[in-house]
Amino acid sequence: MGSFVLTACSGGSGSADAGPEARISVTPADGKEVALGSPISVKADGGRLTGVEVKDDKGQKVTGQLAADGSSWTSDGKVGPKTTYTVRSTAKGGKNGKGKESSSTATFTTRQAPKVNKLTNQPGNGQTVGTGMPVSILFDHKVDQGKRAEIEKALKVTTEPKVEGAWGWVTDYSGQDRIDWRPKDPWPTGTKVSVNGNLTGIDSGEGGWFARNYDFGFTIGADRKAVIDVPAHALTMYENGKAVGTIKGSAGSPVDPTRGGIHTVRSKNADEVMDSATIGHGNEWMLASKWVTHLTASGTFLHSAPWNNSVGVENNSHGCFGMTTADAKKVYDFLLIGSTVEVKNTTSTKKTDVGNGLEVWQETWQQWQKRSAVK
Known part of the structure; x- marks a missing residue:
């Protein structure tokens, strides 16, 4: 010029x-x-x-x-x-x-851009979330490998108090490109987080450009998590590291065992229809459930299972953790979006991909750092 x-x-x-x-x-x-x-x-x-x-x-x-x-x-x-x-x-x-x-x-x-690349962020601005919540940014259009380092450098996370963390590139369950920032360890309660994306005018590849900057912030809420012991048919709730209640339920059967590791609550829904087709079981069932807490995008949920007469006695679900309606509401109310749910002693050998929900805790800190495009 x-x-x-x-x-x-x-x-x-x-x-x-x-x-x-x-x-x-x-x-x-x-x-x-x-x-x-x-x-x-x-x-x-x-x-x-x-x-x-x-x-x-x-x-x-x-x-x-x-x-x-x-x-x-x-x-x-x-x-x-x-x-x-x-x-x-x-x-x-x-x-x-x-x-x-x-x-x-x-x-x-x-000049006009051939296409404008926009982003959708989680958490939302002003939201209060659990101690396992990552910053998650989903892009409308593909981001070329060669453009990722510049985009990553334009994204800044500021925390009070200071918290160590890192960006990592992820393929979302939808197939879209995503970049998440996770802390090295779960957030301290009360942390204030600000995210700034100075993205205006950056080329994301394949004709896509960013047309604006982004700013949003959120707060880390109560230190609440849950641990599921599959053979014990039990979910224990913890607050500030102390057990505050145990609920009986039914995890996945030996044929469809519940996925292991540390999951992050990605969303919740008070009323939902359980459709077997969404998890690869064709038209086997269509069941109404209440107090549904979503973990993976592929269908690992915590939910009421009023149709199950073996709750707390037998692990017979298709991978979810089913409870009575009253107990499902207790779990639903207790866990925040961003709280973690750890599944222990499962027979499942499936590795849950990071993009299958907000599954950043499925990897060690060393594994996570390798996802950065900035070397």
Whole structure:
């Protein structure tokens, strides 16, 4: 891209002894249909910048950094698609910035993106979640392998108090690309989490571009979790590390054993129809259930099973943990979205993929770190 150069006296003494005049240049150039993928830069040739203001056509300010010597300014991010920017700058001439004052106004419009890549985030802004909840970002369009490091670097997680964690790239159960941030260990209760995605103008590959930045935050709630002991037909609830109640239930049968490991509660539904077709059992059943707590995306749930006369006696489900309706409500009310449920002593040998729900705790910290695109 070229540079737009404009100088005009708008202050100072206006006399010959006022010193040299700075020449201000703005990149991208003033004009139409500017290419995507570049930052905005302003330079003062022969002087120092005294002010830079950049706004888009919605009136939003674009932030940036001024060089230590005052000779240049560069935006924090890149230009977004199909956006008009106005850049207003002032500078004073001379190395010490004591010469004549000059000013410039430059306007340019960027090209339309072939397709805009948007994201859906979990948790939602302002939500209170359990101590096992990851930050999970699902992309509308495919993200090329070669673009992932730049996108990952543009995503920032800030916590109070400070918590160690890392981003990891995941293939969602839907087949879409996803990036999650999980803490090394479960969150401390009360942690405040802020997520900033400075994504505007970043190329995600295959014609996709990000058109906006993202900001959201959430709070970590009570330290609640559950542990299922499959042979004991029991689910024990823990708060702050102490057992607060045990519920009898029926886990998966020897043919369809409940998946093991540490799961994360991904969603909950007070009323739901259990459809056998969703877990590969054709049209065998269609049963109404209440107080359903979802673990995996493939159908591992905690739920009421009023049709089961062997609750707490026999493990005879198709992989879920079924309970009486009253007990299912206790579990439903106790666990938060983001709480963990550990399944122990199951005969299942299936490894649950991280993208099959919010299954970030199925991997060790060392395994998780390998999912980062930033080396």
